[in-house]
Amino acid sequence: MPITIADVAARAKVSKTTVSRVLNGKGELDESTAARVRAVIDELGYVPSSRAVGLARGRTRVVGMLVPSLTWPWIGEVIQGAVDVLETERYGLLLFTCNRGDESMRQFGAQVSAKSFDGLLVIEPEGTLEYIATLHRRGLPVVLIDDRDQTSGEIPSVGTTNHDGAGSAARHLLEIGRRSPLVITGPERFGCTRQRLDGFAGVFADAGLPIAAERTSLGDFTVACGAxxxxxxxxxxxxxxxxxxxxxxxxxxxxxxxxxxxxxxPQDVAVAGFDDIPTAAHTQPPLSTVHQPLREMGEAAARTLLAHFEGTPLPNRPTVIPASFVKRGSTIE
Known part of the structure; x- marks a missing residue:
């Protein structure tokens, strides 16, 4: 039979409340009594329920994370950045995806209602931003890891410099003598698409080389659309x-x-991308691309949430981590 808190209390000749106070560091206790309880815990090998301890402390030490899908090639880097911070501080991660649409969101909502986590990191799944904002207004600490456009600024966010990153790609292409680029965009509804298009096209326009409409192709971030x-x-x-x-x-x-x-x-056509996913360095030739600080974004978002748990107010302006251009063989010989 598993050892219970009642077994510890009986062996130490104290109440279950006293054992709970020793476990959670709450209340004033005689040191000799506390030492006796700790000795019995060690003797019996009692392992308290992490959920019970969390509830007693008013905290689960679990952070939720809501992502669109685990199939997106850069998602893993963001999650790993968050996990690196959370595990260091002895927090767990409860991961949710939106793979099954409304059913996924119903399951997520049930966990919110059950207070299964202390705060939430979000890589915004489409169509859920207002719901997430409502949870935030009701008191759930939320940090958005945002490579799109969150214009209201209501939810604290961590993002990168989409506009300037695309501009750096444009300047590189001009420096190597490329004057007629074909631009393959992302979906129009995403803020990052507008920012990247404006940043890139602006540099060419400033150089007296506006990009004609026939050299801009609407894409959807897939291999197929690029081809x-x-x-x-x-x-x-x-x-x-x-x-x-x-x-x-x-x-x-x-x-x-x-x-x-x-x-x-790159002799006939130079090619540049955006993200710097792990595959980019291993294509033939290796892909020049704008490096998004994906892991750093996950780390910064997690640190922001943990600092809030310790009393630091959530920031009222986005945290921006600059992107940078990486030159590889797809643009330079």
Whole structure:
């Protein structure tokens, strides 16, 4: 039979309340009594329920994390950054995805109602921002790990410099003499798409080289959309000497389509992406890309939440970690 708190109390000749106070460090206790209780705990090998201890302390020492899907190639880096911080501080992570739509959100909502975690990290699944904002207004500490656009600023967030990161890719392409880029965007509804397009196009416009509409292709962040954009441009006779894709997956699709069409990379067409997923350094040739500080974003979000648990107010402005451009063989020989 498992050892219970009642067994400890009986052996130490104290009440269960006294044992609980020793376990949780609450209340004033005679040191000799506390020492006796601790000795009995060691003797019996009693392991308290972490949930019971958490409830007694008013804290679960668990952080929830809500993500769209674990299949997105950069999600793992963000989660690992958060986990590195949480485990160091002896917190657990309760992970939720939205893979099954409304059913997933119902299960998540049940855990919110059960107070299964102390605070929430969110990589915003589509269509849930207002729900998350409502939870935050009701008192649940939330930090958004946001590579999109959270214009209201209501929820504390950690993000990166999408506009400036895309601008750095544009400046690099201009420096190597590329004047006619094909741009493969992300979905229009995402704030990061607008920021990356504005940042990239702005640099070319300032250089007197505005990007014509036929050299901008609406994508959806997939390998397929990158390949299709290049195939369509070639079929329509659009001249381009570079590709800037709004994420690395689209860039990988573009590279394959270029190679299939007999175009050399980077001699004929230079290719740049955005994200710097682990695969980017191992393509052939290796992909030049804007490095998103994904792990650092996860770390910063987790630290922000843990600092709040210790009494630091949540910030009222976004935490921004700069992106940087990484030059590799897809743009330079």
């Amino acid at each position: 299709e954009a290049v195939q369509t441009a070639i079929a329509n006779g659009v001249e381009f000497d570079a590709v800037f894709a709004h994420n690395d997956l689209s860039a990988l699709g573009a590279m394959q389509a270029l190679l299939d069409a007999g175009r050399r990379i």
